[in-house]
Amino acid sequence: MDGVTLRRDGHVTEIVLDRPEALNALSTAMARRLAEVCAEVAADAGVRSVVLSAAGEKAFCVGADLKERNAMTDEELMAQRPVFRAAFGGVLNLPQPVVAAVHGYALGGGCEFALSADLIVADETAVFGLPEVSVGLVPGSGGTQLALRRLGAGKAADLVLTGRRLGVEEALDFGLADRKVPAGAARDEALAIAGVIAQNSPVAVRAAKRALRQGDGVGLQAGLDLEENAWRTAAFSPDRREGIAAFNEKRKPDWPS
Structure with a gap:
């Protein structure tokens, strides 16, 4: 529904970015639904760990839907802003540990979703980046601050100010990914980690x-x-x-x- 699917297996819940036809680009409707789902998961005492994954083979998430934004007025863009902040804040503020399962492109908001997680599992196809400066924007969903805290000042500046992309090996070196797995295995590994976490108090x-x-x-x-x-x-x-x-x-x- 609206590009977000919720799956539950015991004490592990999986939040799936589910708009593969658009490379899981975040539309206003999808952001609104994601905020609702995160609020539901946060309030559920039976959920002990969360996996954030994505449908399709090409991308985890390529960030905001720029086709939708292309037709927006400044007023409409500002009206979208609190919806997006609620979506990203919903992931960031989940009280349960969150494991991101990243494959393919994790760009802009997609990279920020990964940065919002507690652990990032990336497969061999993963490509990370915060390219906002290349389209006249600043990472605005936690990217500057989360990269700073996870990577340190120099690496965060390298990522944010150049807008360049990092393959999985460089992402590991940067500290932008915590575990590397073979292509197609990120979700299974993330679910396994979440399962271990869910066994604890x-x-x-x-x-x-x-x-x-x-x-x-x-x-x-x-x-x-x-x-x-x-x-x-x-x-x-x-x-x-x-x-x-x-x-x-x-x-x-x-x-x-």
Whole structure:
């Protein structure tokens, strides 16, 4: 529906960018639906991990639908802006860990979707880039800030200011991808990782993600305070008691949360 499909397998949910005929370019309707889906997933306590994948063979996502934008007035472009911000913010702010499964082109907003994830799995066909400056724009869905935090100032500048494309090997070297897999295997690998994450304590995983996200860029002591808060959240939850009991009884935990 409107270019986004939701799949559920146990505690793992897959959000699929599903507009392959347009290389999963993000239209206004698709962005609106993605924000709705992310809100639904975020509120579902039964979802422990998320995979962000894409339909078709050629592209993960090539960014905003420039054919749609070509006919827009300035007023219409500004009206689209909060819809896009809600879509990208929906992915970025999911409380569950997100694993992006990238194949083919991940350009502009597609690259920003990947950067919004916690882990990026890329297959051999993956091509990353933030080419906005080449069409008179600035990455505006988290690209400058997420690249800065993930890659560091120099590599972020290289990516953003040149607008060039990175194949999977250079993306790995840059830190723009975390794992490389054979062509066609990104989704399966991402689902496998998400499955491992989903076996862990939901309380602890969400608290750890908050500490990682909120601690990025803060001073050491502030980061340690965030870690302390995350530790307390997990340590005084029923999950901690179940986890320790299961360890001592040599069984898999049955998480109460």
